[in-house]
Amino acid sequence: MAPAAATVPAPAVAATVRPTAAGEPTTAEAQWARAREVAWPALMARAEAGDAAAQFHRGMVHLLGTFVPADAAEGRRWLTRAAEQGHGRALNTLGEMLVSGEFAELDYPMAIASFQAAWKAGEPMGLVNLGILAETGMGRPKDAAEALRCFRQAAERGCPAALLRLGVMSAEGDLLPQDDGQAVRYFRQAAERGSKEGWINLAIAHQQGQGTPRDRAASLVCARQAWDLGMTEAAYLVIDRLVADGGDPAEAAGYLVAVSLLDESDEGRARAGRCKGPWLDRLDASGMQRAIAVSDRLLAAESRRRLREIFGP
Numbered sequence: 001m002a003p004a005a006a007t008v009p010a011p012a013v014a015a016t017v018r019p020t021a022a023g024e025p026t027t028a029e030a031q032w033a034r035a036r037e038v039a040w041p042a043l044m045a046r047a048e049a050g051d052a053a054a055q056f057h058r059g060m061v062h063l064l065g066t067f068v069p070a071d072a073a074e075g076r077r078w079l080t081r082a083a084e085q086g087h088g089r090a091l092n093t094l095g096e097m098l099v100s101g102e103f104a105e106l107d108y109p110m111a112i113a114s115f116q117a118a119w120k121a122g123e124p125m126g127l128v129n130l131g132i133l134a135e136t137g138m139g140r141p142k143d144a145a146e147a148l149r150c151f152r153q154a155a156e157r158g159c160p161a162a163l164l165r166l167g168v169m170s171a172e173g174d175l176l177p178q179d180d181g182q183a184v185r186y187f188r189q190a191a192e193r194g195s196k197e198g199w200i201n202l203a204i205a206h207q208q209g210q211g212t213p214r215d216r217a218a219s220l221v222c223a224r225q226a227w228d229l230g231m232t233e234a235a236y237l238v239i240d241r242l243v244a245d246g247g248d249p250a251e252a253a254g255y256l257v258a259v260s261l262l263d264e265s266d267e268g269r270a271r272a273g274r275c276k277g278p279w280l281d282r283l284d285a286s287g288m289q290r291a292i293a294v295s296d297r298l299l300a301a302e303s304r305r306r307l308r309e310i311f312g313p
Contacts, residue, residue: 027296028303039311040067047078055082056090057310063103066310072103083114088123091115095129099138108139124159131165135175144175155186160195163187167201171211180211191222196229203237216245227255227298230305235259236275243279250287253280254294261299 025031040061046054055078061067063075076097082090095114097104112133118126131150134143151169154162167186169176176182184205190198203222206215220241226234235255242252260272283291 026300028299031300031303031307035307035311036067039307043311047081050085052082052085052087052090053312055079055085056087056093057312059090060093061310076104083117086117086121088118088121088126091118091121092123092125092129095126099129099133108133112139124154124157125161127154128159128161128165131162148175155189158193160190160193160198163190163193164195164197164201167198171201180205182211184211191225194229196226196231196234199223199226199229200231200234200237203234207237207241216241220245220247228301228305230302232259232262232302236271239275243277249279249283250290251294253283253288253291254298256280257291257295258298258302261295262302 025034043054043058043061047058059075059078059080059082061075062071062078064070076094079090079094083094091114094104095111095118098107098111098114100106112130115126115129115133119130120126127150130140131147131154132138133140134150135147136142151162151165155166163186166176167183167190168174170179170186171183172178184202187198187201187205191202192198199222202212203219203226204210205212206219206222208214220238223234223237223241227238235258238255239252242248242255256272256275260268263269263272
């Protein structure tokens with residue numbers, strides 16, 4: 001099993017694919033156009049009016065340059081306004097910026113204070129990040145017992161990242177006894193709480209038969225779930241299972257088209273190229289039309305997911 005490594009991450013919003021509501025734009029392009037014209041101005045207005053959640057999301061938009069040119073200073077300003085109101089995710093994000101040195105100068109004492117405030121505000125990722133610092137000895141003394149305490153306490157709150165980290169530790173025998181079965185149980189709990197990394201680790205476990213019976217059908221289901229939650233590289237496992245197990249080649253091609261459009265890096269193009277083979281050449285015109293329909297559906301669903309991260313459900 002190749003478990004996903006745990007570093008100090010940016011917070012993620014769990015979201016699953018839902019049916020398109022009546023009157024909702026159905027293409028990715030239309031969804032983003034509507035968001036820019038309607039949802040983004042409304043979010044800015046709520047942030048100006050003092051809504052802490054809107055201030056947090058506006059700060060992330062400025063940091064990442066989603067609807068405006070990226071501006072780290074403006075992003076920090078809005079995140080700070082949200083944090084001053086006790087917004088846990090804003091506090092945690094500011095801490096992550098201070099730990100990584102990305103968007104802010106490296107400052108471990110301020111980061112630790114921000115993580116502690118986030119946890120006090122009810123954001124379990126604050127405690128997870130304190131655990132990671134204790135595990136790695138970054139900014140605080142290296143302390144395995146303290147790291148485990150943090151991860152376990154956050155896991156008791158149902159934090160997917162904490163459950164995932166405990167799963168990784170169980171799979172690797174790092175701070176916890178090596179136990180593939182226990183790792184799978186942690187990954188499943190993380191997945192059920194919206195962790196895309198939990199789903200992909202379950203997919204790998206089912207494919208390899210580590211910690212759980214080998215089950216290719218279950219591996220495919222888990223890989224699809226990981227994709228639905230935003231793990232674009234899960235497409236390659238979906239493609240592999242569909243091609244190897246006699247699944248629908250048009251669906252496999254649809255995933256290949258979608259992941260190629262979402263990851264246009266040199267590495268992404270090379271990986272997509274390696275997926276091509278005789279199975280793709282055998283698709284007729286009807287199969288290619290179905291593949292395009294699958295790709296359009298996947299891209300539209302991914303756009304909805306990303307927009308929910310910005311604007312909420």
